[in-house]
Amino acid sequence: MVNVKRKQRKAFVSTEQCVACGCCVKVCPLHAISVPKGITAVVDITKCVGCGKCAKECPASVIEIQEVQP
Numbered sequence: 760m761v762n763v764k765r766k767q768r769k770a771f772v773s774t775e776q777c778v779a780c781g782c783c784v785k786v787c788p789l790h791a792i793s794v795p796k797g798i799t800a801v802v803d804i805t806k807c808v809g810c811g812k813c814a815k816e817c818p819a820s821v822i823e824i825q826e827v828q829p
């Protein structure tokens with residue numbers, strides 16, 4: 760049997776380790792990640808498509824792309 764439901768991928772930030780540099784914000788093609796009040800990066804998972812650009816760009820390597828159930 761083929762599983763017709765495709766798993767979705769989303770970005771997750773380890774907020775304790777985020778240095779709020781904003782690099783991820785600049786590269787996200789969907790504007791799904793922001794750093795509200797300059798505190799820590801926050802992902803809008805309704806917009807995120809899990810492309811991984813932010814994770815690649817993060818100098819602190821605190822963004823992980825994880826599979827989630829749709």
Ligand code: SF4
Binds near residue numbers: 770789802814
């Ligand atoms: S994984 Fe892609 S879409 Fe999601 S927040 Fe990162 S750059 Fe944006």
Ligand code: SF4
Binds near residue numbers: 778779783819820821
């Ligand atoms: S690039 Fe990494 S360290 Fe910088 S704001 Fe984004 S998640 Fe935080």
